Amino acid sequence: MLNFKHDIPTKLYFGEGQIKKLASSLERFGKNVLLVYGGGSIKKIGLYDEVIKILKENNFNITECDGVDPNPRITTVERGVRLCKEHDINVVLAVGGGSTIDCAKAIAVGRYYEGKDLWEMVKTSWHLAKALPLVDILTLSATGSEFDAGGVITNMDTNEKLGAVYTYPSVSICDPTYTFSVSKYQTAAGSADIMSHIFECYFSRTMDSDLSDGIAETVLKSVMKNCKIALKDPTNYSARANLMADASVACSGIPGYGKQETGWPCHAMEHELSAYYDITHGVGLAILTIRWMRHILNKDVTATERFVKFAKNVMGLSGDDERALAFAGIDALENYFKETGIPMTLTELGIDDKYFEAMAAHANVDGYLKDAFVALTNEDIVEIYKACL
């Protein structure tokens, strides 16, 4: 087991009705609130009205920053930072899914960024000490942004989607009932995102971190079980609650404690797809994950042991032929993704091979993925992209 640091200051209020904690969570930071949200979904479920009512009843001054896109744009961050400065904002309140929270994190840090170009901040300033405090109300079980410090921002002008470490939320309000209306497509895509966060840690060369591996396997099994229930019965509280808890843990860093870093290869490859084609992150991840798994298992026989562990402990398979068992685990995972109804090829998303080489070069800049579970060259990445067609 390798050394690690656990340092997550976020307070989670988890469960139905936890919005009762909103006013007291904001209060200690001040009265001027920047309310960050996306499109109409929080209005459709009545959450927007509820939040406004609570804020007004408690005499907060509200400035709105709406229209955050699913892959949040640097232009929205720029707008949010301007609003923070103009309205002397004390605390940022994000209401929405991971994109909204990511955008709010970049705004919270951007408020104190001393440079002129906020895209430069995203590209270079991964650990910025000073940020506005952030409170969020989660409405989608997927990215885990409610329980980590990371955020991903897209620049459509430069075709770049970059992950950066921004700031932890002070408080996250996680009420599973806010996810009852999430569509089947987004439920399945969000679940694939949760699982990918686990895969990126689970497939590592460190074999003796029993607790991390057990948590990882637990989350994977729970997501597959509860996603299926939620797809059939969208207002099943237990299923939605389990998915929400899984999402928060999956991206917290905890499933990777004590394990060798992998560079998160599927995320690196997917960010290129989203940057070029603005696709749904979780769908891109599911498509890539299966091909990445088969590619590395074919490339490196020493990967077999970990895939056998996955096949047995997560997919519930058994068998004497280890190589066959390893591949069978991947097949079973592909079947699960298919059953959830998400597209499983890039062709279905209207993507061809036009930019694969440029995307591979950017995903692997400076040989970034040489330290992955199985090292990836640009050629490997292009092959993986092609297998996704």
Place this chain on the structure above:
Amino acid sequence: MLNFKHDIPTKLYFGEGQIKKLASSLERFGKNVLLVYGGGSIKKIGLYDEVIKILKENNFNITECDGVDPNPRITTVERGVRLCKEHDINVVLAVGGGSTIDCAKAIAVGRYYEGKDLWEMVKTSWHLAKALPLVDILTLSATGSEFDAGGVITNMDTNEKLGAVYTYPSVSICDPTYTFSVSKYQTAAGSADIMSHIFECYFSRTMDSDLSDGIAETVLKSVMKNCKIALKDPTNYSARANLMADASVACSGIPGYGKQETGWPCHAMEHELSAYYDITHGVGLAILTIRWMRHILNKDVTATERFVKFAKNVMGLSGDDERALAFAGIDALENYFKETGIPMTLTELGIDDKYFEAMAAHANVDGYLKDAFVALTNEDIVEIYKACL
């Protein structure tokens, strides 16, 4: 899944050599340090000298509070609080196992207690807001005190051992190499303590908290595997590291998230044993756990489902007869405890039935254990104690 709050502010530095973080962890609180420790074990392994060297090199003023007993006494807490006031202490540094950290927590909170009788504080003031900051260096994988807010203090005059919520450590330094010299007996007893923290949450009426249950099962399997390795090979880093991580998670509250509270029946019963006879906490827990399990499974057939889950997922058993499988899981656990070499009867510890009724009455004061997984009356508790002879 029930509502829960996650709010653990402790920063963990985990792994070999993390003592390098000691000076910076203390520095921000001030220069006057109360060093709390037990007997000779930290001197024997050279840790005392190392700590003193670091503190002196960094110009801290050291006041020592040594001689903390395995079941820490209110008299030591009183002495520590006096030292804090006399020496204008800024931060408490605990170096040792759970007893030392528990005692240090009580001192940290006691520093600001306004009453005159610190035992009154233990008995009544479970949530005290103000405390001196606390940093600890852990030397035993057992209580999880390094990652929770609780502490247990004993009053030998009144035969009382009481758990109270005190304060979270600011920083815990968890270096598995400090546990290399822990005896076989203490390794096994500590492992039983870790497992008991899990059992107290795992055996609950909430059946749909998949993540909590998966983490619980993971910790139990990891402890059984790694305790056996550590007993054979005490300096096996991987085994010691897994045990240390398991200990921190087990008592953190996380394995109980979303689950109905149980009142921790085995701890309630064991605290009476320790208070009357000053036995090793983990040993008392192991002895009680087996009899408690059999008693409640006999008493309440609806407990079967959970015991079957335990038998299958933790003990790796299978079978069609659910009642038989449930009891077989308990037998397998008893065999595991026996293999680790700890006494499995109270008679071996020189305990007879003299105080069983008084202990039962105190453990179950105001019908405290009526909300346990299976409700316990005073008569149930006496029967469980008797089965331990």
